[in-house]
Amino acid sequence: MRILISGASLAGPSLAFWLVRAGHEVTVVERARRPRTGGSPIDVRGPAVDVAERMGLLPAVQRARVHTEGIECVDARGRRTASLPAGVYAKAGDRDVELERADLVDLLYGATKDDAGYRFEDSVTALEQDADGVDVTFLHGRPERFDLVVGADGTHSVVRRLVFGEESRFLRHLGLYVSIVGVDPELGRENWGVLHNVPGRLAGVYRYHGKADAVFMFRSPELSYDHHDLDQQRKLLTDTYAGGGWRVPALLDAVRAADDLYFDAVNQVHLPTWSRGRVTLVGDSGYCASPLSGMGTTLAMVGAARLADALAAGLDGAFERYEQAHRPLVATAQASVSHGANMLVPATGLALWRRNQLTKVIPLVMAARRMFRS
Known part of the structure; x- marks a missing residue:
């Protein structure tokens, strides 16, 4: 055909x-x-790994792997408030592969x-x-x-x-918007995602292979804007994050200078x-x-x-x-997405505190499980 x-x-x-x-x-x-x-790094998971193997591409996919070491949360002054090493949420022997989209x-x-x-x-x-x-x-x-x-x-x-x-x-708005833009790698920590939250907003930097992406995600009802108007998207971001702490001012400078900004609602189809x-x-x-x-x-x-x-x-x-x-x-x-939204972008101060406390408990629970299994 x-x-x-x-x-x-x-x-x-x-x-x-x-x-x-x-x-x-x-x-x-x-x-x-x-x-x-x-776009930022992506995951080839579960049955997609089997598909890549059928295609004969799995060895090349594995060679391109991004070696993420974990996620770290920081406050407005850059002090660590929570940390999740990759070993906590990645299963030992897992065949899943994270690699650059490109x-x-x-x-x-x-x-x-x-x-x-x-x-x-x-x-x-x-x-x-x-x-x-x-x-x-x-x-x-x-x-x-x-x-x-x-x-x-x-x-x-x-x-x-x-x-x-x-x-x-057919689009179902999930109450969030996301934006990704390339930034100076010096703003990040190699092979780590560093996240800064205030209630309803996230700004972060993920550094890998000597490059870095800034990621913004914020809670909002549906917004009216032109999907092809980069200036409108820049303004939405800079207005939403105005006055932010940590490295937010430097990340917004990258937004203002970018000619390849990704900005869209978090939707399902x-x-x-x-x-x-x-x-x-x-x-x-x-x-x-x-x-x-x-x-x-x-x-x-x-x-x-x-x-x-x-x-x-x-x-x-x-x-x-x-x-x-x-x-x-x-x-x-x-x-599966509601849990991810609550972990990444807690809506309230109390939810943010609970998220940070949970990240302290999870490694202990995982360690206990490994001890009893052994």
Whole structure:
């Protein structure tokens, strides 16, 4: 079949990998000038590790591992208030891998660029489908017809909007906003995430491989702003964090100077079905669990493999088989986020104190468990 994939981040190239090996003619269209590599380190977890192994990419993924040593919380004067070494929350012998997003994107793109046709600086603008295929109109270039179209274009998916309707019907706001921007590594501690909280707000620095990202996360009802207006996003951040202690002033200086700031609501995507006719969705476009789950990459890679497996068994009923296989993992990931929000961004002073006290108890509990198991 001729298959169009919209989006060249993680889900799109992951799906392209399997489809070209099944003999399909695959085109990947991407609005950006190159594969989307931005963002902080990501996790390849559980079944996604098995997928990477099936792809023959696991050794390279493991070589790119980020060696996080732990998380440290500090007060406005930089004094440590809590600390969680990685050994506390990572299981011994765990196969999960944390690595830079850019490294994984590069691996997936490198494994597919010679077999799939990539079209950068272009995007889908219209879709018209019938029982036999989909007519696609592009921002640039001539219209084309495909047997299938897959939206792998993220939380704000164009394909989903064109086929299923406005995104407001499917996005569930979780009461938080998140922003990431590169900063001077001297502001961080190598291989550690250093976090500073006040009630309802988090500012932190994660340093790895000699570079560093600032992370902002704050509680808020839905805000009205232009997703493409960087100045509006800068103002929202600087207004929210004005007067902050610790290294917040220096982090805001980086925000003001940045030309690649990431800023978005923390959302989930919920649809009753991920497919309509000959169009389907994979990754965040269909079932974003939010960054709080730590499962976005895993859902994308596993979802791509399961969609390809379902298609390999025949087009008839393929989308139903895909959803039946993948929805349990999606449901688990989406249900996991409330705990992460309360740990990362406590809403009140009392909740913040409780979080810090809990981090002191957890290592003792884990040590006791190891002692009794031995």
